[in-house]
Amino acid sequence: MNSSEARSRIVATADALYYSRGIQAVGMDELRTAAGVSLKKLYAEFPSKGSIVMAVLERRHQAWEDGLDARVRQAPTPRLRLLAIFDYLCQWFGEDTFRGCGFINTFAELGAISPEVAAYAREHKAAFQHYVARLAEEAGAPAHLAPQLSILAEGAQTTAAIAGSADAALQARSAAEVLIDAALSSRAPAAG
Amino acid sequence: MNSSEARSRIVATADALYYSRGIQAVGMDELRTAAGVSLKKLYAEFPSKGSIVMAVLERRHQAWEDGLDARVRQAPTPRLRLLAIFDYLCQWFGEDTFRGCGFINTFAELGAISPEVAAYAREHKAAFQHYVARLAEEAGAPAHLAPQLSILAEGAQTTAAIAGSADAALQARSAAEVLIDAALSSRAPAAG
DNA sequence: ACCATCGGAGAACGCTCGTTCTCTCTCGAT
C-alpha cells in the first residue's frame, strides 16, 4: 500500500469516526482496525493522535470549502449566491451522518486543552466569514451583513445538530433573505 | 458539613471546572480537591460522574433561565424584551470565564455517547425556543420569528466562543432588530 | 538455498481514569 494512499485512508476513517462519536471516544486501536492498517503503519504516517486530529480538521476544512463553493457557483445572481450558503446547509443537515459542525464539536471537546485545535477552529470560522464577506461585497451589501449571515449559519448548524432536524436551515434562509434585502435596500434606498 | 451544602458545593465546583476545561479533561480527584470534599463524600452524594454531569446541566439550565428572565423583565416593551435576549448574551460574552454555551459544549463532547446528555441538551434548547416564542407572541409577531431569533442567539454563542470576542452579540442584536421589525410590519403592513 | 530487510499482528508499557476499599482518627453516648 502506497504511503499517501494509507494517509488519506487513515484520515478519512478518522474523520468519520471522530465526527460521529467524538475524538476522545475513539481510540487508536479502533481507528487502526477501521482503517485496515497496522499500528506500525499508523505511527509511521502520523507521530501522534494529535497530528491525526489536525489532519482531519484540514480535510474537513477543504471538503467544506469545496462543497460550499461548488454550490455557490451554481447560483446565477449575487443575492442567490448568498442564499446558496443556506441551501448548502440544508442539504448537509439532511444527510443522516450529520452531527453538527465538526469544528464547533472539536473546539468544544478539545479547544480548552489544545491551543492547536482552538487556533485551527478559529481560522476555519474566520475563513468562512471572509468568504461570506466577499459574496456580500459582490452583492453590493454594506459590511455589517456578512457577520450577521455568518452568525445565522452558525446558529443553524448547532440548532440542527441538537434538535436533530433540518428545519433550522430553512428558517435561517428566510431570515437571511430578510437581512439581505434590508441591507441592499438601505444601500440603494430609492429601489423600493 | 451539611449534605445539601456539600451537594451544591460539588455541583458548583464541577460546573466551573467542566465548563472551563471540558468534562473528560477533569477527573474525580481534581474535582474532589477543588470542592474540598472527600472521595467518600463525593460518592455518597452522587453515584457516578455521569450523575454529577446531569446535576451540572440542571444547575446551568436554571442559572441561564433565571439570568435571562431577570434581564428580559427589565425591558419595558415587548420589542425590547426580545432584544434583551441579545443584551443578556452581550453581557455574558464579556465575562472572562465565557467559553461558549455549556450545553452545546457538553453535547459536542458527550452527546454521541450519552443519550441522557443529548436529551437534556435538546430539552434545554427547546425550552429556550419556547421562551422566545412566548416573547414573540406577546410582541404580536408571526410564528416564524421565534426560531429565527433562536438561531441568531445560538450562532452568536458559538461565534463568540470560537472567535473569542463579544462583538457577535451586537451583530446578532442588530440582525434581530431587522428581523423583528420586518416581522411586525408584515403583520401590520399599514404601519410603514 | 540463504540471508537481510521489511511490515503486519498484537503484546506490553506507563499512565490516567472512575470507582471501591482500607486504615485511621475523631467524637459523642454510656
Added chain:
DNA sequence: ATCGAGAGAGAACGAGCGTTCTCCGATGGT
C-alpha cells in the same frame, strides 16, 4: 475510660488510553 459509628485521606483496582516493542513470516537479491 470505652466503645462504636462515621468521616477523611488516600491506597488499590481494573479498565482503557496513547505509544512503543517484540516477534515472525513474507519477500527479494545473490
